Amino acid sequence: MQKLSLDARVREHLERSAATSAGRSAETVYGGHEHALRQTLIALRAGATLAEHENPGEATLLVLRGRVRLHSGETSWEGRSGDLLIVPSARHSLEAIEDAAALLTVAKTS
Known part of the structure; x- marks a missing residue:
């Protein structure tokens, strides 16, 4: 069994995201x-985005800190600490409304 502290990793990746020109940091x-x-x-500095992309399978986004907005077509959903967003199967993008960190869980479909 392995254990890791998401709180510690969130702090680390928020610091990394603040230091990069893209404003983001991620780790599987x-x-x-x-x-x-x-x-x-995934950690994003306020205003940073993950450009529109395909969904590789079933996916959820658990917001661990801050606020994000998930966009798909003309629809968007806002999530804040503690919210679980169901990622649509359509193309989508993610933006940080404020400094944010989230846990993306993906179950690939064949």
Whole structure:
């Protein structure tokens, strides 16, 4: 069994995101391309975005800190600390309304 502190990783990645020109930092904390399940910690500085992209499978976004907005087409959803957003199967993007960190969980579909 492995254990990690998401709080510590959030602090670390928020510091990293503040130091990059893109305003973001990420780390896969579980799984990866060789697994069906992948969990990735994403930190975004206020105003930073993840450009529109495809959804590789079923996915959720658990907001750990701050506020984000998930966009898909003409629809958007706002999430804040403690909110779980269901990522749409359509193309979507993510923006940080304020400094934010979230845990993205993806279960790949074949």
